[in-house]
Amino acid sequence: MSVPASDKGNVPLLEARDISASYGQVQALKPTSLHIAEGELVTILGPNGAGKTTLMRALTRLTASKGNLFFRGEDITGLSTHRLARRGIIMVQEGRGLFPQMSVRENLVIGAFLHSAETDAQMTSVFELFPRLKERLDQLAGSLSGGEQQMLAIGRALMAKPQLLMLDEPSLGLAPRVAFEILGTLRELNRRGIGILLVEQKAPLALKLAQRVYVIALGKIVAELKTDEIKSHHDLARYYLH
Amino acid sequence: MPSLVEFLQSIVNGVGVGLIYGLVGIGFCVIYNASGIVNFAQGVFVMLGGMVCETLLSQLGIPLIVAVVLTIPLVAISGIVMELAIVRPMMHRGATLFAIILATLAAQIMIERITLLTFGDRPRTYHEFTTGGPLKIGDVAIGYQLFWILGCGALLVLLLWLFFTRTRTGRALRACSQNREAAQLLGIPVARMMLIAFALSAALGAIAGILVTPTQYTAYNVGTPFGVNGFIAAIIGGFGRAGGALAGGLLLGVLQALAIVALGAGFKNVAALSFLLVVLLFFPNGLFAGFGKSAKAH
Structure with missing residues (x-):
């Protein structure tokens, strides 16, 4: 079901080949490959404990x-987390x-650590997306509501x-309306x-936003398909669409 | 029963030594915040500050200001060496924080012994920055060096505050202290931040050593008491909080000075440790742990 990136013609934005990670003796992520094209929005689905977070941590080298x-x-295999950030690979953690x-x-100023000369311009564009952050500028991040914290995390x-x-x-942990708002912002960012x-x-x-889906189970990607294809996979559709 | 003059004099003396404890305590906080490590070798930076400055003055005969300007980076380099030679390799090999903390204690003993073998055990000192004095207010005598300690201490605290709140590197250090992974994800080189933290911490120790040496002798073994008292100051202030460490140092210094006057010199450490126990009993996170966390939930 997996489609190698090399067959796609275009050079992917990010490609992981046979990436795996272990915690001690336990292999939490088995050798697995994925890719994201330029300007693509890809989602990873899977049950709790399937290895989604481990995959994200492995991709950003937070986990060896x-x-x-x-x-x-470009081969960026040996780069550490902060050097990946310099390439523009930025993660908002769980x-x-x-x-x-x-x-x-x-928090916002620290977000622009790598682009400090553009801090003001970046901040203005963040406030356009999340005007509420402008009203909370001098408030401690830890005292924000869950939704505002997520806005700040994405804004940062x-x-x-x-x-x-x-x-x-x-x-995670957000009221449905706030979650919808946050995910809607992701669609806007993807449009940009x-x-x-x-x-x-x-x-x-997530499936409403994404163009493509990876399904992960037991520490391995078991399916890769376009979002509209998921309906034809009755087992996946039953599990994820309802 | 001590007289009022003795009481006031002890407070003056306590403020001076307390500020030094505070600076050492801030040094503990800087490294702890950047790395989670309690650097038990913190006291040796104070000792090295005094020893290096005295050696430059007596051996090279250079002016005090030049000796000071040379001493601070030299001692800061010792902090960098400690991070590169001990802390970083252990971290890369997955050593526990406890093992690394123990290694810093070993480093303290090693540096002390190297200093003993290199410089000998002769206590050393040099003249106060401003000759003359002391300033007499009534019967209370205030040495001019105390004003240097007060002035430099206040200036350092101001500079540190500006550094941590107004500069890119200072903010990055604070970010590392609160969430190292998030800091890395934003492109902050955490390993370099640790190096900066060790250098800064060692420089603070050096300045403390340079300031305090004219008021008392320095020798290869003075680092331990400064380290212990600086550590207590940091705990009293709420470990990791620079302002708390400074306030804790002042409290500790004054308390020790009062204990000496009221109970005798033998009670100096008894008073310090008793105070620490009482603080920890009623304020397990330090006296000032609640400050700066006034969350404005809505």
Whole structure:
């Protein structure tokens, strides 16, 4: 079912080949391959414990991993997390990963660590997407509501000018309306040309956004298909669309 | 029963030494915040500050200001070496924080012994920055060096505050202290931040050593008491909080000075440790742990 990136003709934005990760003796992610094209929004679906977060951590090298990584065709296998960020691979972690004792402003400024000369311009564009953050500028990040925290996490990631934005469960713990709002913003970002790799429990919502889906189970990608193809896979459709 | 003059004099003396404890305590916080490590070799930076400055003054005969300007980076380099030679390799090999902390204690003993073998055990000192004095207010004598300690301490705290809140590197260090993974994901080189933290911490220790040496002797073994008292100051202030460490140091210094006057020199450490126990009993996270966390939930 998997389609090798090399057969697609275009050079993918990100390609992982046989990437795997272990925690001690336990192999949480078996050798697996995936790719994201320029400007594509791809979602990863799978049950709890399937290895979605491990895959995201392996791709950003937060967890030591084996296998090869390519960014726009360039081998970036040996690069550490902060060097991947310099290439534009930015991840919003599960739980948001904010700096809770820093203000909203400081979180955003830190987001522009690699582009400090453009901090003001970046901040203006973040406020266009999330005007509520402008009202909370001097508030501690840890004191924001869940939805505002997620807005800040995404806003901070945008300050880093991502080429590929990876998000791990951005709607976790949010009210449905807020989750819908956040995921709608991702669609807008994708329209602007940012590649997005999304891990999301709210599968029906994610499938409305994504162009392509990877299904992961037991630490391995077991299916890759276009979003509209999922309806023809009755077992997947039953599991993820209802 | 001590007289009022003795009481006031002890407070003045306590403020001076307390500021030094505070600076050492801030050094602990800087490294802890960037790495999670308690650097038990913090006291040796104070010792090295005094020893290197005295050696430059006595051996090279250079002006004090030049000696100070040379001493601070030299000691900062020792902090960088400690991070590169001990902490980083252990971290890369997956050593636990406890093992790394123990290694810093070993480093302290090693540096002390190397200093003993190199410089000998002769206590050393040099003249106060401003000669003359002391300033007399009534019967209370205030040495001019105390004003240097107060002034430099206040200036350092201001500079540190500006560094941590207004500069890109300072903010990045604070970000590392709150969420290292998130910091890495935003492109912050955490390993380089740790190096900066060790250098900064060592420089702070050096400045403390340079300032305090004219008021008392320095020798290869003075690092331990400064390290222990700086550590207590940091704990009292709520470990990891620079302002808390400074306030903790001042409290500790004054308390020790009062204990000496009221109970005798033998009670200096008893008073410090008793105070620490009482603080930990009622404020397990330190006296100032609640400050700066006034969440404005809505």
